[in-house]
Amino acid sequence: MSVHDLVLTPTGLRFRGRRFACTIGRGGLTDDKREGDGATPRGVHQIVGLLYRPDRIDPRRLPRWARPIRPFDLWCDAPDHPDYNQMVAAPFAASHEVLRRPDPMYDIILVTDWNWPEATPDAGSAIFLHQWRRPGRATAGCIAFARRDLLWIAARLREDTRLVVA
Incomplete structure (x- = not known):
């Protein structure tokens, strides 16, 4: 592991000598x-x-x-679509997530390479690091943080930063 890695631990996410409270998916961790x-x-x-x-x-x-x-950025989450797990633009008929949400959850998004760029159908899409709805509330599979912590992390990212989920 590198000092530039984001490392998920049982007590939070470790990055650059700090530990941040976070939430993970409601289904826990999976292989x-x-x-x-x-x-x-x-x-x-x-x-x-x-x-x-x-x-x-x-x-x-x-x-x-x-x-x-x-305003027109979306993320395709339709496993049977050729653009599965890719950013797409509206209008878009297949199932998708709107990235420019009215709430602050996606005001800042760290995008991981989970099942990307060549997506395997049904292997899961869009594992993001984003702002949480509230402390302790599980996500749909992403990792979520308090806004101030996510901004601190984002400001210190490097292009070679990795997320380590053990």
């Missing part, structure tokens, strides 16, 4: 991730993107490679 199981996949996952709401997050607080979320 056999499936679409809709609510589980967080074990493994070493590269952070492949950093998305943010430019109307809510000051880009000067983020690495230069962060990308703004546009």
